[in-house]
Amino acid sequence: MVSEHRSKTWLCIQEEKCIDCYKAGMVNGKILKPSDDSPILDCWLRCNAMAFAWLSNSLSKDIGESVLHCETARDIWLDLEDRYGQTNVSRYYQIQREIAGVVQGSSDIASYFTKLRRLWDELRSASFGPVCSCGAEPQCSEGEKLIEFLTGLNDTYSNVRSNILMMSPIPSLGKAYSMLLHDESQREIQSSQSSFILDSTSFSAKSTSHASGSHTSTPHDSHTSLFTISSKGYSQRVSFDNRKSSLVCKYYKKTGHSVEQCYKLHGFPTDFKFTKTENQQHMHKLMSLR
Known part of the structure; x- marks a missing residue:
């Protein structure tokens, strides 16, 4: 839609658009209206109606209403050119300032x-001004x-x-x-590659930090479990508690060892270290046997 602010530009653009079609003849006056008894009058009226609609629909509402009194597409063009086709020095200055600020x-x-x-x-x-004739202007x-x-x-x-x-x-x-x-x-390719490498490095650092944090355990845990770092960077915990708890001594009725390894049945090794409570119980049993 053309407005009063862009009218001069619109006139130039529309003039270029209609060069290679019938609209050009209707707008520039080369195709004149035939006489009323001409056999091509109906054809000219149809072409004029299409050119008229093309021009009026390209205008803003207020400008379009001002050209409704025109009878032909040529009349619309002349009216618009008379109002807006003159060179606007102020507009030229304004555009130059816009270009300088872009x-x-x-x-x-x-x-x-x-x-x-x-x-x-x-x-x-x-x-505005004289047209270049030497050919160096472009x-x-x-x-x-x-x-x-x-x-x-x-x-x-x-x-x-x-x-x-x-x-x-x-x-x-x-x-x-x-x-x-x-x-x-x-630059966009390099930026995307750098972003991918940075994300991968950050992920690896977080995975290593998580694995290191998980490796910290109590002395008791160090005897019962083992931590390893897999190739994917996260920690895995391998526990031996489950295997020990599955063993049940048929003689002592306790878990943690089999009957073949029961010290109560086969005797304690000479180098076995009793706890304080176990040592007292063992000595009490020896005294009772005497």
């Missing part, structure tokens, strides 16, 4: 370039756009920017844009 910031290369490209198109439509304009594009880049692209400025001959705007896109994609 920086990349948080935008990617494509978004930043697209914003500048839109402003360049508006600046061209608002241009090349000069290309160089100015390249400098404006490089000036607003973030400092992270300072190396690429320096390389572009040192190239001889100076590359085109499209070539510089392609080089910066390539550098941006390389």
